[in-house]
Amino acid sequence: MTTRARWVEVVSAGLGQPSSTRLLADRLTAAVDRHLRDAGVDATIEVVELRDHAQDLTNHLLTGFPSPKLQAAIDAVLAADGLIAVSPIFSASFSGLFKLFFDVVERDGLTGMPTLIAATGGTARHSLALEHALRPLFAYLNAATVATAVFAAAEDWGSAGIASEGSLVQRIERSAAELASAMATRESRHAPDPFADPVPFEHLLKSQDRG
Amino acid sequence: MQFGVFSVGDITPDPNTGRAVSEAERIRIMVTVALKAEEVGLDVFAAGEHHNPPFVPSSPTTLLGFIAAQTQQLLLSTATTLITTNDPVKIAEDYAMLQHLADGRVDLMMGRGNTGPVYPWFGQDIRNGIPLAYEHYALLHRLWREDVVDWEGKLRTPLTGFTSVPRPLDGVPPFVWHGSIRSPEIAEQAAYYGDGFFHNNIFWPADHVKRMVALYRRRWEHYGHGPADQAIVGLGGHVFMRKNSQDAVREFRPYFDHAPVYGGGMSLEDYMAQTPMTIGSPQQVIDRTLGFREFVGDYQRQLFIADHGGLPLKTVLEQMDILGGEVVPVLRREFAALKPVHVPEAPVHPRVVAARAEREGATADATSHVASAPSGVPA
Numbered sequence: 207m208t209t210r211a212r213w214v215e216v217v218s219a220g221l222g223q224p225s226s227t228r229l230l231a232d233r234l235t236a237a238v239d240r241h242l243r244d245a246g247v248d249a250t251i252e253v254v255e256l257r258d259h260a261q262d263l264t265n266h267l268l269t270g271f272p273s274p275k276l277q278a279a280i281d282a283v284l285a286a287d288g289l290i291a292v293s294p295i296f297s298a299s300f301s302g303l304f305k306l307f308f309d310v311v312e313r314d315g316l317t318g319m320p321t322l323i324a325a326t327g328g329t330a331r332h333s334l335a336l337e338h339a340l341r342p343l344f345a346y347l348n349a350a351t352v353a354t355a356v357f358a359a360a361e362d363w364g365s366a367g368i369a370s371e372g373s374l375v376q377r378i379e380r381s382a383a384e385l386a387s388a389m390a391t392r393e394s395r396h397a398p399d400p401f402a403d404p405v406p407f408e409h410l411l412k413s414q415d416r417g
Numbered sequence: 418m419q420f421g422v423f424s425v426g427d428i429t430p431d432p433n434t435g436r437a438v439s440e441a442e443r444i445r446i447m448v449t450v451a452l453k454a455e456e457v458g459l460d461v462f463a464a465g466e467h468h469n470p471p472f473v474p475s476s477p478t479t480l481l482g483f484i485a486a487q488t489q490q491l492l493l494s495t496a497t498t499l500i501t502t503n504d505p506v507k508i509a510e511d512y513a514m515l516q517h518l519a520d521g522r523v524d525l526m527m528g529r530g531n532t533g534p535v536y537p538w539f540g541q542d543i544r545n546g547i548p549l550a551y552e553h554y555a556l557l558h559r560l561w562r563e564d565v566v567d568w569e570g571k572l573r574t575p576l577t578g579f580t581s582v583p584r585p586l587d588g589v590p591p592f593v594w595h596g597s598i599r600s601p602e603i604a605e606q607a608a609y610y611g612d613g614f615f616h617n618n619i620f621w622p623a624d625h626v627k628r629m630v631a632l633y634r635r636r637w638e639h640y641g642h643g644p645a646d647q648a649i650v651g652l653g654g655h656v657f658m659r660k661n662s663q664d665a666v667r668e669f670r671p672y673f674d675h676a677p678v679y680g681g682g683m684s685l686e687d688y689m690a691q692t693p694m695t696i697g698s699p700q701q702v703i704d705r706t707l708g709f710r711e712f713v714g715d716y717q718r719q720l721f722i723a724d725h726g727g728l729p730l731k732t733v734l735e736q737m738d739i740l741g742g743e744v745v746p747v748l749r750r751e752f753a754a755l756k757p758v759h760v761p762e763a764p765v766h767p768r769v770v771a772a773r774a775e776r777e778g779a780t781a782d783a784t785s786h787v788a789s790a791p792s793g794v795p796a
Contacts, residue, residue, distance in 0.1 A: 265682040267682075268681050270598075270620055273683075273691060274622070274624075400602075401601055404601060404636060407605050407609035410602060410605065411555075
């Protein structure tokens with residue numbers, strides 16, 4: 207079996223340093239990496255800490271363009287073959303910082319992107335925010351979100367680190383396997399570059415007739 | 418190379434005094450700025466078009482016609498004409514009329530407009546932004562080139578046997594620029610027709626501007642209008658100058674911090690570092706502006722935003738004195754020295770008419786057969 211290369215981008219919206227959101231992101235990342243390697247896929251994984259881009263994100267909203275540093279982070283996400291998106295749950299939803307980032311990513315940029323969603327919170331009572339907030343967000347962005355979303359409550363970090371039924375470790379494994387499988391069965395994503403491959407004007411006019 | 422100013426016609430309170438001018442004053446300021454542009458030797462004045470407060474210029478041809486009557490040399494343009502929500506038939510008529518009254522001193526810059534509600538207010542849908550720009554312009558292009566037009570599209574009522582009057586002056590349609598900050602589809606459109614492409618440069622980093630202009634140039638060549646370096650490119654710019662750059666920064670900062678398009682976000686310093694905005698000495702403006710050709714190539718038009726963000730008229734006029742007196746003469750000389758001879762100037766009416774006469778003379782002299790008028794569009 208030939209080894210193929212895939213790119214995984216991790217977006218973590220944790221605020222503390224260290225943050226439990228980043229801790230969860232790292233656990234997910236390690237598991238996805240292991241599952242990809244088992245499937246003969248060589249993975250390159252990179253993490254975007256949104257905390258580092260907080261001011262640039264606000265500036266982008268106000269001035270309409272990203273700083274070079276933020277542009278690089280957006281480009282990395284758009285060019286990835288798979289996405290792990292992790293947010294703390296604040297006031298019954300993803301954090302504002304998390305949403306800011308996905309507000310400035312191009313509308314169609316995540317179409318078909320295999321995506322694992324995960325979140326952290328004080329108690330498991332917030333876990334459905336993954337299903338009523340994060341999953342619809344990525345559905346809107348046309349991402350291919352895997353079935354298992356992972357929530358880590360504070361108490362999960364104090365439970366046994368074994369893959370018993372319903373444990374955090376087991377949920378991480380299941381979700382990571384799903385993402386690795388979704389990535390391994392797809393061709394590497396190729397986002398068309400409208401500057402490198404412009405659509406000829408005649409086609410643009412014609413597609414209008416059909417529209 | 419053409420140098421000029423554009424005005425979006427915003428009413429913004431002066432952050433230093435809290436005072437906002439009246440609509441009547443603001444309209445007079447736009448006229449004063451235009452007359453000043455001619456007085457200080459600039460080539461172009463371009464007026465914005467808006468249909469919502471805090472802007473005043475909803476009726477550009479009225480404004481430009483009034484200015485045309487009081488100027489002799491100034492080229493009148495738009496920044497921008499809303500090709501999406503205006504009826505292309507009315508654009509064809511209004512600007513042909515203006516072209517006659519201004520003795521051909523007219524061109525236009527097409528834009529889509531960025532205020533969502535303007536579309537429904539004019540019976541359109543913002544989701545059709547690009548299709549409207551394409552269809553409306555395709556019709557406008559024909560209305561200025563064919564005496565009788567039969568037309569059917571999807572977004573406007575059909576026409577049978579329609580003649581847009583007056584016909585363009587001397588049969589030469591006003592030159593058109595297509596302006597877009599971020600849509601490659603518009604660069605493609607400009608290239609297809611062999612029209613000009615304008616990037617309002619002031620809001621975006623140079624890398625992006627470079628990419629947009631490079632696409633336009635490459636596609637211009639693809640569509641057979643000539644080598645890429647002969648495509649017609651215009652750029653926007655935002656400058657504020659004082660003899661000492663620190664004075665310029667100190668005086669301009671409150672206007673930057675409170676300007677609706679800039680304020681509340683990054684610092685003036687970061688903004689200057691990331692975009693072509695230049696607040697400093699005249700020499701800094703000269704150096705920065707000359708640098709634009711390094712990322713877009715030799716280009717034909719440089720416009721600067723003149724009056725905006727509540728700057729007092731007195732300050733605006735001082736800025737235009739510096740621009741016309743110290744900056745543009747140097748830029749003209751330096752750009753001209755750098756520009757290869759085969760790179761053309763932007764088309765202006767008298768030159769287009771003269772070139773046509775020359776071609777027709779040559780054709781009449783020749784014994785020959787061919788009289789293929791260049792239509793500007795590939796067959």
